[in-house]
Amino acid sequence: MIWLRTKKLIVVLIGALLTAISMNFFLIPANVYSSGFAGAAQLLSSVFGGGISTGIFLFILNVPVALLGWVKVGRSFTLYSFISVLAMSIFLEVIPVKAFSDDILLNAVFGGVIGAVGVGLTLKWGASTGGMDIIAMVLSRLNDKPIGTYFFILNAIIIITAGALYGWEKALYTIVTLYVSTRVIDAIHTRHEKLTVMIITKKSAEMKKVIHEKLMRGITIIPAKGSYTNEDKEMLMIVITRYELFYLERIIKEVDSNAFTNIVQTIGVLGFFRKD
Structure with a gap:
């Protein structure tokens, strides 16, 4: 049991590292956005001119959600999910923001793939990357309404705001990232609710x-x-x-x-x- 928990912790940390790499090396330099709370944190950081980093915003957004998950979902799932969020926030602060390519499409695709591998591994080992995943878990235990609607609304807000701030071309590349991420998560785990x-x-x-x-x-x-x-x-x-x-x-x-x-x-x- 201890070895299983240790392996799970290692996988969660690797997943958080991959997600942070995808954002700091590909998505953030190209102003292309991730999905869910990570994308929302990225967007808020952009709105505030980078004065508050994406990692800090990600942590702030997830604190009330983690408290909700602790009460409504269960300690083990919420604990590992919060560890994932905390680790990702730290990695986002430690890893420098650096562009490896000026091609927006390459950034959108590779950012989406690398980030999705991190999310997929985390989900496969019974944790999550926090945010909308915990909210979805809570809602699934309260009612049988489609959880995908909430994901769609949040991602739609991110895409529309990205288009308004940086031009609709950026918004379209964000859609590419979301599509690639979904396909990769499908292959590793499952996107079906x-x-x-x-x-x-x-x-x-x-x-x-x-x-x-x-x-x-x-x-x-x-x-x-x-x-x-x-x-x-x-x-x-x-x-x-x-x-x-x-x-x-x-x-x-x-x-x-x-x-x-x-x-x-x-x-x-x-x-x-x-x-x-």
Whole structure:
């Protein structure tokens, strides 16, 4: 367990470093913006003429969100997410802002790719880069409304403001960065807010107990039979958020390493998306 936490901490720090590199070496010098709270912090720093750095704004924006996450989401997820934000803020302050290319398109693409690798790795290991991810996690536990709307509104504000401040060409390159980032995160982790997990196991009782203890999600149990072995099994069907995938994968490995698991994208959910 200690080794797993240490590996998770190392991955979170690497993710924060990659995100800071993408911003200070590519996005900030080209006035191309990142998504979410990182882009908002970058934008605020530009509005204030650089008097307050992007790293400081990023930290300030995430403090109230971290407090909300601590109360509503859970300590482990919020703690690692805040460590990610804190590390990224420090890296943004320590790493100098330096342009490696004058080509805006190259900056937009490479900034998007490198930053997305950092975010994807962080998500894959059960943490987040803070900001909108924590808000999305809170909202997903309160209701079943599309979280993507909130991401879209914030990113739309960033893009429109970038266009008003630096010209619409900059805004278009920001869209390129957002698109590239989304595709890379898709490849590393998943950008889908909700996932349906179907677990076929002979240890359904133990699996159900641990999932109920560690995740606030209901489970549907369906009888199943192996076609080759004719063994009686059960299939546990559960809908989770992308942030819970890391924890569920480890639960499955601990309870039944021989379980067959299928994970698919969920377009929408009707009914209660939580454990009552």
